[in-house]
Amino acid sequence: MEALLLRLVPGLSKEWQGATPDEIARIEQLAGRALPPFYRWFLSRMGKSMGRLAYPTLDFSASRVLACYEEKMVAPEPRFFLIAHESDEVMPLHLFYDLNAPARSDALVTSRDAQGNEQHDGFETLREMLAWGALLQFRVGTLLQQCEGMITGDPAGLLSRLDPVMSRLGFTQPIPTGPYCRLYERSDAAMICKSLPSEDFEGSQVFTLGGADAGALRRILGEIATEPALEVEVDEWKPKLG
Known part of the structure; x- marks a missing residue:
């Protein structure tokens, strides 16, 4: 940390x-x-x-x-x-x-x-709160293009399916996290994911992804969406796409 x-x-x-x-x-x-x-x-x-x-x-x-x-x-x-x-x-x-x-x-x-x-x-954990916020402010927020949305899947296996996809794409996890948070980084992109800690956890993770341009972000999200048990929905682009 x-x-x-x-x-x-x-x-x-x-x-x-x-x-x-x-x-x-x-x-x-x-x-x-x-x-x-x-x-x-x-x-x-x-x-x-x-x-x-x-x-x-x-x-x-x-x-x-x-x-x-x-x-x-x-x-x-x-x-x-x-x-x-x-x-x-x-x-x-x-x-x-x-x-x-x-x-x-x-x-x-x-x-x-x-x-x-x-x-x-x-x-x-406080550790996850601080790391999530720091990665948002000092990595994701500094990249030229960002998007926000939700990744959904089976509650028991969402992260076990998401982690290998992100690893194949060259992302690493800078700190270990629990079932309600994920932090991913590579040299040209970063993504933070979280859900509210709850016994009623339904498997969805709200994400913010940052990278060089919309095309790069779409390629990353496209790879995630090809995983049969995962669904990706983008709610907002920052800056907005023309």
Whole structure:
């Protein structure tokens, strides 16, 4: 993960700043249990500043997390732990870990308001959320042509069929991911895929694909669509095709 981020954002190691050991210890005390190992790594690298990886309205800093609990904006609870404060006043859905849903040395990321109303699960892990966002901003979003759409197939076998197709096309996976997310890269193109983590997972993956031109993207999607168990639907081209 660290290698991926430093490759995507040259100079990031001079921008990001970690939380202090004391801040990390206080956060763990508030959580009431051992922090997921990935979150501990995140705090040690970016717990003070995320540099260019920072989100426009989400504050992941250790100081902000601690302040939210000290100011009683949120109350400590055994299952959900605040990891990012949302400053958008129109819809202030803050990010929480669901510590009862651990996954691969990390945990489920969900959003909800400070009062603990309806939650909206976003990513199975914080690692996948950060990598997906970084690849979108610093690879897919920098390519000349992008398209968005959906890949559907049998829930049990969609990714096991998609992975070999992407490998044949020369794509690699920069980090391991779970059943609700895929990240693919090659020198001239990149694709990010995600679905909401849910027990009712139906197999579809929303994708954003970037490349040199529409022809290159159509060739990639055409190869995916030739797999008998996979269907591809494109909803939008950016920029729009003439």
